[in-house]
Amino acid sequence: MFLIAAPMASSGGSGITLLLPLILIVGMIWFMSRTQRKQRAKQAATVAALAPGTKVITTSGMVGIVEEVDDEYVTVEVSDGVLVQFVKNAVGRVIPEDVADEDATADEDVAEAADEPADDKPEARDTVDVPETGDSKVQDKAKLPPTHTEN
Incomplete structure (x- = not known):
């Protein structure tokens, strides 16, 4: 019986792919602390002035x-x-x-x-044609759609 030696398949990547998330996390923490430091310095300058x-x-x-x-x-x-x-x-x-x-x-x-004195002219109001009579009627306020329906 002969055993053939074959290389094992690599389950992970190189060391860089393992370090990349760690580098990103450290970079985000550094950026946030830098921003907070700037805000604290600005607040201190405001209070000092x-x-x-x-x-x-x-x-x-x-x-x-x-x-x-x-x-x-x-x-x-x-x-x-x-x-x-x-x-x-x-x-x-x-x-x-x-x-x-x-x-x-x-x-x-x-x-x-x-x-200044206000103008005594009344405001222009919207008119609505009433279909049954053909007359125009002054509309006091806008008609809103119903908020619910009855069955």
Whole structure:
């Protein structure tokens, strides 16, 4: 009886194919940590630049003007005479002065428009032809399709 030696079939690939998923995972973790580091640096720069008179939005959505800056806290005026104290890291972002000026200008434009007299002309209304009579009828509001059907 003769035994023939034949090479065994390779079940796996080379070492590179085994390392490729590991390299991808390490790369994703590095990229995410890099992005978080940039965000933390940007937040730290924002907090360091706080000064009285700066308009800010907190992380909870409160909008106000910085009145006082301490080592750990920021006092923000959210309404006339209403002062609220926040931790410095609660300041989400600073509203640039030009955006605040545009908002004030838009508010003034709305106030001026409200002061102008309104036209006494009635609004144009849609008319619907009634098929039985051939008359036109003013439609008060749009007809909506039924929300359910009865059996």
